[in-house]
Amino acid sequence: MDKQPAVQKGKIPSLDRQPxxxxxxxGPRVAEKLTHIGIETVxxxxxxxxxxxxxxxxxxxxxxxxxGEQVVVEGTTELTEVAFGKRRMLLCHISDGTxxxxxRFFNFSNAQKVVLARGARLRCYGEIRQGKKYLEMxxxxxxxxxxxxxxxxxDVLTPIYPTTDGVHQLxxxxxxxxxxxxxxxCDPSLIELLPTAILEKNGLINxxxxxxxxxxxxxxxxxxxxxxxxxxxxxxxxxxxxxxxxLSLRQLRKSMQxxxxxxxHHDRGQWKKFTRALPFDxxxxxxxxxxxxxxxxxxxxxxxxxxxxxxxxxxxLIAAAAALAAIGCGYQAALxxxxxxxxxxxxxxxxxxLEPLGIEVVWLSGKLKAQARREAMEKIKTGGARMIIGTxxxxxxxxxxxxxxxxxxxEQHRFGVHQRxxxxxxxxxxxxxxxQLIMTATPIPRTLAMTAYADLDVSVIDExxxxxxxxxxxxxxxxxxxxxxxxxxxxxxxGSQAYxxxxxxxxxxxxxxxxxxxxxxxxQEALPDLCVGLVHGRLKPVEKEKVMSAFKAGKIDxxxxxxxxxxxxxxxxxxxMIIENAERLGLSQxxxxxxxxxxxxxxxxxxxxxxxxxxxxxxxxxxxMRETNDGFIVAQRDLEMRGPGEVLGTRQTGMxxxxxxxxxxxxxxxxxxxxxxxxxxxTSPETGPLLIHRWLGNKTRxxxx
Numbered sequence: 001m002d003k004q005p006a007v008q009k010g011k012i013p014s015l016d017r018q019p020x021x022x023x024x025x026x027g028p029r030v031a032e033k034l035t036h037i038g039i040e041t042v043x044x045x046x047x048x049x050x051x052x053x054x055x056x057x058x059x060x061x062x063x064x065x066x067x068g069e070q071v072v073v074e075g076t077t078e079l080t081e082v083a084f085g086k087r088r089m090l091l092c093h094i095s096d097g098t099x100x101x102x103x104r105f106f107n108f109s110n111a112q113k114v115v116l117a118r119g120a121r122l123r124c125y126g127e128i129r130q131g132k133k134y135l136e137m138x139x140x141x142x143x144x145x146x147x148x149x150x151x152x153x154x155d156v157l158t159p160i161y162p163t164t165d166g167v168h169q170l171x172x173x174x175x176x177x178x179x180x181x182x183x184x185x186c187d188p189s190l191i192e193l194l195p196t197a198i199l200e201k202n203g204l205i206n207x208x209x210x211x212x213x214x215x216x217x218x219x220x221x222x223x224x225x226x227x228x229x230x231x232x233x234x235x236x237x238x239x240x241x242x243x244x245x246x247l248s249l250r251q252l253r254k255s256m257q258x259x260x261x262x263x264x265h266h267d268r269g270q271w272k273k274f275t276r277a278l279p280f281d282x283x284x285x286x287x288x289x290x291x292x293x294x295x296x297x298x299x300x301x302x303x304x305x306x307x308x309x310x311x312x313x314x315x316x317l318i319a320a321a322a323a324l325a326a327i328g329c330g331y332q333a334a335l336x337x338x339x340x341x342x343x344x345x346x347x348x349x350x351x352x353x354l355e356p357l358g359i360e361v362v363w364l365s366g367k368l369k370a371q372a373r374r375e376a377m378e379k380i381k382t383g384g385a386r387m388i389i390g391t392x393x394x395x396x397x398x399x400x401x402x403x404x405x406x407x408x409x410x411e412q413h414r415f416g417v418h419q420r421x422x423x424x425x426x427x428x429x430x431x432x433x434x435x436q437l438i439m440t441a442t443p444i445p446r447t448l449a450m451t452a453y454a455d456l457d458v459s460v461i462d463e464x465x466x467x468x469x470x471x472x473x474x475x476x477x478x479x480x481x482x483x484x485x486x487x488x489x490x491x492x493x494x495g496s497q498a499y500x501x502x503x504x505x506x507x508x509x510x511x512x513x514x515x516x517x518x519x520x521x522x523x524q525e526a527l528p529d530l531c532v533g534l535v536h537g538r539l540k541p542v543e544k545e546k547v548m549s550a551f552k553a554g555k556i557d558x559x560x561x562x563x564x565x566x567x568x569x570x571x572x573x574x575x576x577m578i579i580e581n582a583e584r585l586g587l588s589q590x591x592x593x594x595x596x597x598x599x600x601x602x603x604x605x606x607x608x609x610x611x612x613x614x615x616x617x618x619x620x621x622x623x624x625m626r627e628t629n630d631g632f633i634v635a636q637r638d639l640e641m642r643g644p645g646e647v648l649g650t651r652q653t654g655m656x657x658x659x660x661x662x663x664x665x666x667x668x669x670x671x672x673x674x675x676x677x678x679x680x681x682x683t684s685p686e687t688g689p690l691l692i693h694r695w696l697g698n699k700t701r702x703x704x705x
Contacts, residue, residue: 015043015182015189016694023178025171036164038659043694045179046190046211047237047659050159053226056125057154057219063098065135070127072153073101073137074145077120080113092116093134094124101128102136121145156216157223180215183208193690194240195683198676202239203232210236229665238661243673243680244695245658247688250677253304253456260432261302262405266294266321267328273357274324278317285463286314290321292459293437297325297406303435308444309461310631311595312468315439316346318461319408320353322437327359327386331405334388336395338411340365340541341548345570346410347389354387364390364399367541408437441592444635470629471598473606475582475622484578484607485526491576492530492557496602498576500560501593503584519580520560530557537562563593571596575604582608582625583618587638590625617641639664659695 020039021031031040039045060071075096083089090113092103103124105112116122126140145151161172183189192199192207199206210233217226225231229238275282282290289307296303309315323333335350337343347363354361362376362385379385383402388394425433438456476484488498500523502516520534533556535547550556552571559574563585577597582590590608598604608622624637680687 014191015046015179015186016041018042018182020045020175023175025174030167030171033164033166037162037167042179042182043190045176046183046215048161048176049214049234049237049660050161052160053157053217053223054125054160055219055223056158057156059123059153061098062094062096062101062135065099065101065128067128067130067135070125072123072125074121074123075101077116077118077122080116080118082113090116092122094122100134102131102134103140103142104131104136104138106139115144116142121147123151156218157221159215159217176215180212183211191690193687193694194243194676195679195687198679202672202676204236204239205232207236207240209233229662234660235666235669238666239669239673239676240691241658241661241695242663242666242669243676244691245661246673246677247680248692248696250681251688251692256304257301259302260300261435262329262331262432263300264297264325264329264331264405264435266325270324270328270357271321274320274353277353277356280465282317283314283461283463283465285309285461286318289318289459289461292457293318293322294325296457297322297435302433303437304456305436305459306438306440306456307459307461308440310464311441311592312599313441313461313464315410315441315461316349319410319437319439320350322406322408322435323350323387324354326406326435327354329405331403332380332383332386332388332401333406333408334390334394334401334404335408335410336390336392338391340367340391341535341544342410343389343391344541344545344548350387350389359386360384361387361389364388364393365541366391366393366396368393404434405432406437407434408439410439411441441595441631469598469601469603471594471604471606473594473608473626473629475608475610475626478609478611481609484609485523487607488558488576488578489527489530492527495573496576497551497554497556497571497574498558498578499574499593499596500558501577501579502560502562503579503581516560516562523558523560527558531555532557533559535559535561563589570599572599572601574599575602576607577605578607578609580609581611582622583610583614587621587624587634587641590621591631591634594625594629 018041019031020026020034020041021028023042026034034040037048039048054070056072058072059074060069062073062075065071065073073094073096075094077092077094078100079091079093081091083091087106090105090108092105094101094103101124103116103122121144122142123145124137124140124142126137129136129138159173159176161169161176163169163172190208190211194204194207198204213221213233214231214237222231226234229235293303293305293307296305307315307318319335323335326333335343335346337346343363343365347361351361360379362379364373364376364380368376376385377399380388381400381402388401393399488500491498500519502519516534516536520532524530524532533547533551535544539547547556547559551559551574554573575597577594579585579590579593585593594606597606606625608625610618610622614622621641624634628634680691
């Protein structure tokens with residue numbers, strides 16, 4: 001939390017400087033509980049918006065009640081009785097002259113029986129349900145009214161707030177009410193930070209008006225727009241929040257330019273030798289992206305570039321081109337991958353490409369034996385190893401680089417903030433930091449990339465190598481397993497190879513491995529003519545490499561695997577994949593797995609097995625896989641179905657959660673937000689830090705890495 005500035009005598013601090021403890025009813029314990037939902041100041045309460053509303057602004061006649069409605073009714077008690085069934089219940093029959101209603105209470109006291117006695121005038125709020133004989137409310141909120149007194153109903157919708165243990169709705173409403181009172185009476189209260197020109201151009205209302213409307217909506221407001229997050233008051237706050245996040249990334253991008261990096265240039269002779277040895281030509285997209293990277297690397301400040309491309313688009317080759325630039329200038333390059341199998345695949349590729357050029361490639365894995373690890377560490381420290389491939393082992397404290405000038409991070413969303421930051425800091429030599437190339441085979445929709453990666457330059461490989469044939473995908477119930485087994489047998493007898501991927505809904509590697517082991521045994525028994533192999537996360541690196549090498553060499557017909565083969569494995573003769581329990585996986589993961597086949601120029605097939613009846617969402621996901629092989633379409637649909645947090649891997653990336661805005665819902669605002677950001681940066685640069693402080697405070701953006 002920010003250090004509070006000294007308050008001048010007689011001057012009231014602004015709402016973002018007033019601790020929530022200054023409100024009536026907030027002691028140390030309540031204040032601590034409120035921090036769990038991000039509330040530390042009075043201003044935080046104002047931005048803690050309701051997630052839904054109840055309409056208690058009108059009394060509904062009992063004769064017009066509809067099942068499922070949440071309403072206020074008012075009537076007189078005709079009969080109150082205790083009934084005994086499976087549970088003891090208090091039943092209260094009330095009527096208003098147009099109809100009647102049953103109030104049902106399972107937990108009640110003698111005092112309640114007195115309050116609800118015959119002849120009592122009651123006002124109740126709750127959901128209308130269909131009982132055995134009557135419409136009813138179960139445990140409604142109620143109050144007893146004096147017979148001759150006219151008690152007004154609420155004049156605004158009742159807000160329902162996100163809460164935390166120990167802070168119930170009534171207390172949240174009371175505290176928010178106090179905060180709103182200060183908003184209207186405190187000077188200074190909540191300053192309008194957006195310039196008038198931006199407000200007028202985008203038709204945005206004043207921020208105070210927006211907050212008052214959302215905490216106390218008038219009864220004639222559109223509840224549908226509120227529920228969808230599209231009311232002008234919500235869009236006003238979403239606009240400012242997205243603008244603050246975008247400006248924070250622009251600020252981060254600018255701050256990176258302050259750092260120095262070693263300018264790197266291609267050794268043209270070495271590059272010609274490298275490309276001549278390749279058994280294929282680079283695609284136009286690869287050449288374009290390599291050109292963009294080389295322009296970045298030639299600068300004296302660190303490159304921060306994200307390269308995204310579909311499965312099989314040739315990202316690894318682009319990483320090798322960048323690494324050659326660093327190595328050719330006398331420095332080291334490091335590539336970090338999220339899994340042992342993927343780092344092993346990179347090791348195989350880089351050794352086959354670079355060792356003929358006299359460049360030593362070293363592998364650093366957490367599972368290396370002590371002697372091999374010591375030797376690798378020494379080569380990394382002295383600079384003898386020019387290209388280093390590894391997993392998370394690269395950022396352990398005892399790993400010291402000699403002269404690291406380039407860091408390549410593959411599948412970046414799988415690494416945490418601190419891991420990537422640590423790796424960058426390991427490269428700090430002569431006051432310079434390494435260039436960063438970030439790669440992902442999970443295409444990120446343009447709208448999401450523009451918002452989440454505004455601190456990075458983005459390159460897109462939008463072309464697949466020639467000869468790649470789209471994979472045919474079919475969705476099959478588990479009941480047709482025998483047909484699929486026959487298909488596998490036929491394909492393997494004709495010289496093809498196949499993957500059989502085992503998944504589990506439980507997040508347990510040991511259970512997945514056991515399932516894969518059992519499946520491999522059953523498949524070998526069912527297909528005795530085939531050689532069945534097995535690879536999973538619990539195998540030792542040497543054993544994994546042995547199995548994968550045998551599969552690549554064609555000695556294994558059918559490879560049973562867990563999702564460890566999701567990325568990086570490249571076996572051209574494998575053109576059939578069966579994925580068990582496909583309904584349990586997300587679209588991006590299914591697309592990644594499917595990308596392991598169709599790499600050899602032959603027609604390839606992917607079978608998505610499902611068990612039981614499919615939910616509506618599962619049907620939609622599997623239909624997308626059947627309809628398209630385009631990773632960007634898959635990613636867009638994944639974003640629509642799962643939301644940006646899941647697609648980006650928010651927990652791993654450290655991306656700050658939006659309080660009000662929704663990247664998917666509010667994507668139409670982004671072009672206007674980009675223009676507003678440019679306006680602020682050029683005409684009122686002092687506004688940017690104030691917006692960032694209001695919405696992000698001291699939270700660290702994952703872009704700091």
